Amino acid sequence: MTKSQNSTSHLEIASIIVKDLNNSGIKSLTKTPFLLSNLDSHVAYLVLSSPDLPPQSCLTLFNFLRQNPSPFSHKPDLKAHVTLISRLYEARKFAEIVNVLNYIANDDSLRCPVLHIVSLIEEGAHEPKFVEKLCDMLFRVYADGRMFKEATGVFHYMEKSGLMIDERSCIVFLLALKRCDEMDMCFGFFQRMVEANVEITVYSMTIVIDGLCKRGEVQRAKDLMEQMLNRGIKPNIYTYNTLINAYVKRNDFVGVNKILSSLKNDQLAYSAATYTLLMEWNGSLGKIGEVEKLFDEMRERGIEADVHVYTSLISWNCRIGNMKRAFALFDELTDKGLVANSHTYGALIDGVCKAGQMDAAEVLVKDMQSRGFDVNQVIFNTLINGFCAKGMINEALNVKAIMERKGYETDMFAYNSIASGLCKLKRYEEAKRWLFTMMERGLTPNVVNFTTLINIFSKEGNLEEANRLFKEMEKKGVRPNTVTYNTLIAGYCKNGKTKEAHKLRGEMEAMGIMPDVYTFTSLIHGECVSGKSDEAVKLFNEMKQKGLKQNQFTYTAVILGLSKEGKSDEAFRLYDEMKEAGITPDDRVYNSLVGSLHTARS
DNA sequence: TTGGTACCGC
Numbered sequence: 001m002t003k004s005q006n007s008t009s010h011l012e013i014a015s016i017i018v019k020d021l022n023n024s025g026i027k028s029l030t031k032t033p034f035l036l037s038n039l040d041s042h043v044a045y046l047v048l049s050s051p052d053l054p055p056q057s058c059l060t061l062f063n064f065l066r067q068n069p070s071p072f073s074h075k076p077d078l079k080a081h082v083t084l085i086s087r088l089y090e091a092r093k094f095a096e097i098v099n100v101l102n103y104i105a106n107d108d109s110l111r112c113p114v115l116h117i118v119s120l121i122e123e124g125a126h127e128p129k130f131v132e133k134l135c136d137m138l139f140r141v142y143a144d145g146r147m148f149k150e151a152t153g154v155f156h157y158m159e160k161s162g163l164m165i166d167e168r169s170c171i172v173f174l175l176a177l178k179r180c181d182e183m184d185m186c187f188g189f190f191q192r193m194v195e196a197n198v199e200i201t202v203y204s205m206t207i208v209i210d211g212l213c214k215r216g217e218v219q220r221a222k223d224l225m226e227q228m229l230n231r232g233i234k235p236n237i238y239t240y241n242t243l244i245n246a247y248v249k250r251n252d253f254v255g256v257n258k259i260l261s262s263l264k265n266d267q268l269a270y271s272a273a274t275y276t277l278l279m280e281w282n283g284s285l286g287k288i289g290e291v292e293k294l295f296d297e298m299r300e301r302g303i304e305a306d307v308h309v310y311t312s313l314i315s316w317n318c319r320i321g322n323m324k325r326a327f328a329l330f331d332e333l334t335d336k337g338l339v340a341n342s343h344t345y346g347a348l349i350d351g352v353c354k355a356g357q358m359d360a361a362e363v364l365v366k367d368m369q370s371r372g373f374d375v376n377q378v379i380f381n382t383l384i385n386g387f388c389a390k391g392m393i394n395e396a397l398n399v400k401a402i403m404e405r406k407g408y409e410t411d412m413f414a415y416n417s418i419a420s421g422l423c424k425l426k427r428y429e430e431a432k433r434w435l436f437t438m439m440e441r442g443l444t445p446n447v448v449n450f451t452t453l454i455n456i457f458s459k460e461g462n463l464e465e466a467n468r469l470f471k472e473m474e475k476k477g478v479r480p481n482t483v484t485y486n487t488l489i490a491g492y493c494k495n496g497k498t499k500e501a502h503k504l505r506g507e508m509e510a511m512g513i514m515p516d517v518y519t520f521t522s523l524i525h526g527e528c529v530s531g532k533s534d535e536a537v538k539l540f541n542e543m544k545q546k547g548l549k550q551n552q553f554t555y556t557a558v559i560l561g562l563s564k565e566g567k568s569d570e571a572f573r574l575y576d577e578m579k580e581a582g583i584t585p586d587d588r589v590y591n592s593l594v595g596s597l598h599t600a601r602s
Numbered sequence: 603t604t605g606g607t608a609c610c611g612c
Contacts, residue, residue, distance in 0.1 A: 171603075206603040241604040276605045308605050315606075343606040350607070378607045385608055413608045420609060448609045455610070486610040493611090521611040528612095556612040588612070 013038045014046035017061075018053045026064050037072035039065070044076060048083040049122070055091040058084055066103070078110050082120040089130055094137070101141040105150070114138060114157045132163045143173035146180060152189070159196045167193075171204050178211040186211050187220075194231075206239045213246035216479045218255070218512065221246065237263075237271045244274065248281040251482050251514040253547060256281060272303055276312045283316040286517060286549045291316050307333065311344045318351025326351055342373050346382055353386025358395070361386055377403070381413040388421025396421065412443050419452050428456050447473070451484045458491030466491055482508070486518040493526025501526050517543070521554045528561025536561050537570070552583045559585075563592035566599030 017035055020028040029035060039047075044065065048058050062084050065076050076084070081104055088097045104110045104117070117138070118131055135158050142151035151173055158165050170193050177186035190208045193200055205228050212221035221243065225235055240263050247255030263270070270278075275298045282290035295313055298305060310333040317326040326348060333340060345368040352360040361383060365375060380403040387396035396418060400410055415438040422431035435453055439445055445453075450473040457466040470488055473480065485508040492501040501523060505515055520543050527536040540558050543550055555578040562571035571593055578585060 175603085201603095203603050208603095210604070236603085238604045243604095245604065271604080273605045280605075306605095311606065341606090346606060376607095381607050388608090411608095416608045418608095423609095451609045453609095458610095481609090483610045488610090490610060516610095518611045523611095525612065551611085553612045558612095560612070586612085 010043050010046060014043050014050065017043070017047050018050045021047075021053060021057050021061060026060050029061075029064065033072060040074050041077045041079065044074060044080045045083055048080055048087060055087040055093065058087045059093075059096060062100075078104065078112065078117070079120050081110065082117060083122075085134060086121065086126055086130065089127070089133065097134075097137055098141060101138050102145070105138070105141050105145055105147060111150070114154045118157075131161075132158075135163055136166055136169050140169050140172050143169070143176045146176055148173075148177065148180075148182065148185060155189075155192070155196075159192075165193075165196060165198045167199055167201060167204055170198055171207065174204055174207045174211075178207060178214075181215075183211045183215050183217075187224075190224075200228075200231075200233060202233055202236050202239060205233055206236070206242060209239060210242045213242055218243070218246045218250065218252075234266070235262075237268050237274065240268065241271065241273045241277060244277045244281075248277055248284070249481075250512060251284075251516050252512060253514060255512075270298070270301075270303065272298070272306045272309050275303065275305075276308050279309070279312045279316065283312070283319070284516075285547075286551055288316055288320050288322075305336075307338045307341055307344060310338065311341075311347055314344060315347035315350070318347055318354065321351075321355060323351055323355060340371075342368070342376055342379065345373065346378055349379060350382045350386070353382060353389070356390055358383075358386055358390070358392070375406070377408045377411065378413075380406075380408060381411070381417065384414050385417035385421075388417040389424070391421065391425050393418065393421055393425070410438075412438060412446055412449055415443070416448055416452055419449075419456070423452070423456050423459065426459075428460050431456050445473075445478070447478050447481050447484060450478055451481075451487050454484065454491075455487045458487060458494070461495065463491055463495060463497075480508075480511075480513070482513050482516055482519070485513060486516070486522060489519060489526075490522040493522045493529065496526070496529055498523070498526040498530050498532075517548050517551060517554060520548060521551075521557055524554060524561070525557040528557055528564070531565065533558070533561040533565050533567060540574075550581070552578075552586075555581075555583060556586070556589055559589055560592045563596035564599070566596055568593065568596035568599075571596050 013035065017029070017039065020032070020035070047053060047061065062076055062080065065073055068075055081100055085097050085100050088100070114135060121131065135154055139151055139154040139158070142154060155165065170189075173189065174186055177183070177189065187208060190204065193204065205224070209221040209224060212218070212224065225239065229235070240259055243259050244256055247259065275294055279291045279294050282294065291313060295305070295309070298309070310329055314326045314329050317323070317329065330340065330344070330348060333344070345364060349361050349364050352364065365379065365383070368379070369375065380399060383399045384396045384403075387393070387399060400414060404410065415434055419431040419434045422428070422434065432453070435445070435449060438449070450469060454466045454469050457463070457469065466488060470480065470484070485504055489501045489504050492498070492504070505519060505523065508515065520539055524536045524539050527533065527539065536558050540550065540554070543554070555574060559571050559574050559578070562568075562574070575585060575589065575593060
């Protein structure tokens with residue numbers, strides 16, 4: 001056969017197929033093996049690009065061929081995909097185009113550089129914005145599919161070809177990178193967006209800032225904000241909330257206040273999320289009164305409390321053991337027409353667990369299920385933690401088994417709860433074994449797992465190993481947080497090594513991680529153990545200057561220290577102060593005070 | 603585009 005005969009027959013076959021499809025639909029093809037066996041890639045192209053065949057029918061045929069109905073039929077090749085896309089574009093069937101692009105992206109024999117795809121598009125046969133739109137959609141498909149290299153390739157092509165790049169598509173990519181913890185790439189891509197003159201708004205900037213904050217790079221995040229401000233991009237309440245969150249998590253009092261004054265300067269009003277964060281902040285400082293005050297203030301200012309705000313308030317009441325208030329708030333939330341979510345239930349379940357009422361926890365789980373919420377992994381972990389905290393390891397392992405049957409893999413939260421539960425029972429060897437098992441199973445230990453291990457070694461008196469782990473964790477790029485430092489500081493203090501403890505305090509401050517009530521209580525205890533109650537009192541006063549509220553543990557430590565040295569006047573003064581603060585002294589405080597009266601004053 | 607589970611103190 002000559003070339004012209006060949007193409008003539010191709011054309012003939014194509015026109016028969018078009019006619020058949022238009023007359024009797026796809027069924028006609030299934031009954032005509034002759035047509036099917038001749039439907040090669042060229043015929044497919046002719047059919048799909050035929051103006052006589054409407055786009056919807058092109059799609060039907062394409063899907064039919066994709067399913068590869070007989071040994072004679074061809075699977076659509078790249079050209080067929082691209083042709084179909086251009087037909088679908090005529091009909092503005094964007095969702096269908098995304099599907100077809102996904103076929104290309106997920107098929108090893110079709111996936112190729114975008115340049116190749118574009119070269120298959122018929123010259124002049126398409127609308128002016130077609131290539132641009134196609135690239136944009138392909139970029140999103142790669143971003144959604146976490147195919148980062150491919151996505152970057154499309155971006156690069158668009159930039160080079162002078163095609164307009166939509167910020168919203170870049171946002172899809174930035175979010176995907178953030179979700180995969182690819183922050184270097186995320187940050188780098190954002191810089192490329194700037195260089196490529198993509199029209200950037202506060203949206204994409206905030207995503208990058210949040211990603212950097214979540215990784216602990218708060219300074220870099222702030223620098224980025226400054227840099228973008230010079231380009232005329234102003235932070236909004238979301239941006240500020242992101243930074244507030246970062247500073248709250250680091251206990252950076254000064255940092256939070258700086259952001260709050262920036263908010264004021266920019267005349268931005270607090271949002272419900274801002275209030276949630278401030279409530280979290282005060283709650284973590286033990287200032288539950290302030291938390292309730294913020295809740296009132298918010299409503300006075302006419303800002304509607306949403307389910308997050310209620311959940312936070314419920315959670316803090318749970319954490320201080322005020323379950324009555326927690327349940328009242330839960331009712332209030334429902335009365336307001338808000339719908340409790342799994343987080344809200346999680347807070348309540350955690351609360352009853354902490355109160356040691358595991359039966360109540362199971363009742364809440366049932367209630368939650370009856371309202372259509374599945375027990376998710378967080379709730380399972382909360383229950384496991386509840387049992388572990390009570391020392392009921394077997395019950396915890398039972399929940400773990402149920403969780404695994406439901407298809408959840410035991411994660412680092414659960415491993416950690418089990419290890420710390422065993423640690424509280426002084427079953428250190430078992431505790432370590434669980435954490436080591438976790439690592440053997442391929443889970444990468446995070447800052448909390450490391451902290452728990454450091455704590456175990458500290459409790460065993462093995463400070464060398466604790467310190468070695470601390471160094472190892474930093475080497476692995478896991479940033480220590482307040483709790484990590486507190487753990488090691490407590491270890492040193494307990495062993496009378498106050499010098500090292502103070503050194504660590506300086507180190508953490510230099511890292512931008514601020515000491516909290518735990519840090520001070522340990523240091524105070526350490527000074528007392530070393531017989532330096534005057535130093536302890538100094539630290540105690542420093543807390544007040546820093547706005548840190550002393551709690552039961554702090555008072556107990558300093559009163560015991562003073563009593564031991566016979567400084568009973570000072571001890572009694574602090575005892576009064578303690579009671580005024582609404583903290584109930586326990587027997588040890590009374591005993592030490594009585595003892596102080598018998599100790600000779602120096 | 604922001605806000606929930608686990609780890610530390612007498």
